[in-house]
Amino acid sequence: MSARRVKPGRCISVDIEADGPIPGPYSMLSLGAAVAGTQDADGFTAADPEQLTFYRELRPISDQFVPEALAVSGLDRDLLRTEGAEPAVALGEFAAWVREVSVGAQPVMCGYPASYDWTFLYWYLIRFTGESPFGHSGCLDMKTLYATKAGLPLRSVAKGTMPRHLLSRRRHTHHALDDAVEQADLLANLMAWPGPDASASGPG
DSSP states (O other): OOOOOOOOEEEEEEEEEESSSSBTTBOEEEEEEEEEEEEETTEEEEOOTTTSEEEEEBOOSSSOOOHHHHHHHTOOHHHHHHHSBOHHHHHHHHHHHHHHHTTTSEEEEEETTHHHHHHHHHHHHHHHHSOOTTTTTOEEEHHHHHHHHHTOOGGGOOGGGSOGGGSOSSOOOSOHHHHHHHHHHHHHHHHHOOOTTTTTOOOO
16 A cells, blocks of 8 residues: 655745734734755755745734834834734735745745744734644744754754854845745754764764
């Protein structure tokens, strides 16, 4: 009896900028995404993350914000109130883009770390479109991926602790699209990395 064919995963690097710690009381102000590659039974095939991208700046959904969080992105909340996209429109366009670039595959949201970005992204998708193209759990955390391959406790991991050859050569700018593209490089490098002990091990 043949095994059930499993669809490949289309890995989409996502970064969001927000003005507080949780969605609802606080707002997602920008959303950037880049197709990082495809994972199937034969492994991971990286894509050029600058080729298929998505970016929107959004209208805030509340008056609350944390000044320190807002300062990270450098976005202007007052300007976004008049010029930012309506969340329902932006998230609808994002969901349509995800489906378009994932034809023949299952979309997987990838982030570093995924927990913060996924929290906002999933909440916004359900709140403003009623569904998520990633389902309720289609996310991959690059921090966990590195910790597992490196054999390290998760809480000890930071980009500064990683071997430099795994990191992207692009700058981390806190612009959501720039950072999504940068993190796509990191994902491709992590997927190809055999782990820290591979070079020391040989045939038994």
